[in-house]
Amino acid sequence: MKIKKYVASTMSEAMKAIRNELGEQAVILNSKIIYNGGFLGLFKKKNIEVIAAIDPKPDQKLETKVSKASRSSDEDILQKSVQQQTFYDYDHLAKEVKQLKNQLNSISSSYKSVNLKDYPQNIQEELIPLLHQELEEKWVIEIAKSLNEKWRKSDANVSKLQLKEWKREWFYQKLDNLSFGSIDYDKRYIHLVGPTGVGKTTTLAKLAAEAVLVHKKKIAFITSDTYRIAAIEQLKTYANLLSVPVEVVYKREDFQKAIDQFRAFDLIFIDTAGRNYRDFQFVKDLKDLIYLDHQELVSETLLVLSLTSKQKDMEEVTNQFRSYGIEKFIFTKMDETSTVGGMMNLILNHQKGAAYITNGQGVPEDIHEANKRFVVDQILEDISI
Template identity: 45%
Template sequence: MKVKKFVAKDMPEAMKKIRADLGEEAVILNSKRIVTGGFFGLFTKKKIEVIAAIDEEERQRPRWNEIKHVPPEKQDLKEEVEELKKVVASISSPASLSSQDRLPEKIQQIDQMLSEQEVSPYLREQVVEELLATWYRSDAPTDALLYEKTRDFFIEKMKKLSFGPVTSGPKIIHLVGPTGVGKTTTVAKIAAYYHLEKKQEVAFITTDTYRIAAVDQLKTYAKILNIPVEVAYSPADFQRAIEKFQNKDVIFVDSAGRNFQKQQYVKELQTMIDFNEEMTTYLVLSLTSKYKDMKNIVHQFSHIPIDRFVFTKKDETSTLGAMVNLVTEANKGVAYVTTGQNVPDDIEIADATRIVDWLLEEGRHE
């Protein structure tokens, strides 16, 4: 069976392409509305995507309406083929992804697992299309094969993105993020790794003067790790701190955690930090947050050069779909994922394959 994807402005155009490429005997496996281009819903175009298939042997046979005399046994075969086409079309109708009972049971189970992990409908539809193609190409696809195809799909989605910390470039590493994501603890974990494992000279600067507890917390970490720290109350303070630590290998900047769903706080951050200065900036987000809120925060930071995401609190949730959704939609990689409160241990360098394995492991353990 030959399976092919067609994208067109509407269904008549798609049908024209299918007939021209696969012929009149082609079967539509799935069709859906898609949006192309843009970022977070801006400047997008609506199109239709159709998955069609043709049995190559069937394609070479005479059409049924061209056969004048059909023996009884071949007439039965014709009826079976027509019935099969109806079944496939019903399974793969546009409503199939919103009506799971029309999918093969094994594919239905994977789709349900991804839904429970809160993977976006857009990604789930693509996974189901890939699995349906595998299903109809294989005589007896196993659970292991379908899960492997699911794993391959997500890894392929993220393979062009950069994961892990930025290893070459500016000596200033700046972490930004909303309140409550564990940003200060994360700064301490990363700094401890550079200081204790890489044997580099590091320093702290904090601009989080809105919360006395945040300053005290960072000072405590600095004292334990024997790392110098400066508190910047103004842009001038920040520049003086940068100059003071010029002899250090790496300078870690912990900025104020605010409600960055409001653009005014992003602008305040820009007045404090000179983003024109050479630095690596990580946006820290908690995996316990709602995906919609996380996406809105990323959108608010669209005018600031964010190099990677850092995801925290993996240990506090069993639902990891938001991480995959955000990475693939924002087209941006991940530097670190934190897995607990312990400094410096509970942090892992991010890797696309590891993230996908986490997602599928959590889903299968539900």
């Protein structure tokens, strides 16, 4: 079997190269997105890597010369390989069945608790995907009542498409008065706060790259993340690549000096330490260190949360930061989870919109500006990013 690797900017280009070299009988063994060039994830070029193979037709003349012993040996090897693959397939299948069973049990439990059987079958079918997305029961019940009321008032037969539209309208109405979209470029100070491991520094670099490269802003970095040397070095590397200054602050006086130093800049991005912000004391310490009392009208604070986190943990962190003054959420790691109900739950529970959603480590491409339609599309699984 002839196996070759191809790298191209698009899948169609890769397939063209495969057909030209291996022919129409070639099969794709694997494909994945890779990044070339760049440094620390910044300005990398996205490509497609494809592994293809072709099994040449056996040479009949050569086959007649193969000894019986050799064929026997090959058959033993093949049999062993098939057995190993069978064991792997069985184990893999068992894991998938177990995972599916857990999902069904979860949906069944939610189904029972929200009494979906009280509603017509066509409405139930619109609610079950929301439970699978882990939307909270109270919101599912509200949607169920809304759909049921409109269904009863309708004189005509209600189509599946109409129910979907009513469901979308419910979300739009709930989000109507909330603020969505990118950072406010009229503000001079942009704070990113949140717990450890959510990707604040990488997200900060994405926002900074957009500000410099797209909006042509003169920016600077301030970081108080003195707990992790690696985080400081990472931010300094991003700063060097963007040719912008960065200051590390350890105490209140350092922060004030940095503010004075960057007074002539358009935007100052402020990175903060990732700590256990379920503890209110850490939030208080941060507020004591970075507090823009006289700058309040020109600052914006964004809470960064990972969609891979538990709903309860995200709620606790958000509640701890309530006194800090959060304008919007940034949700990260959407590419690492199959459910986005937590995002919608937080938005609805705390009446705060979203600024961005990230779905990868690529800087600056793996970030998407949030708006009502984009967020609703995710919970309704109409599109993927």
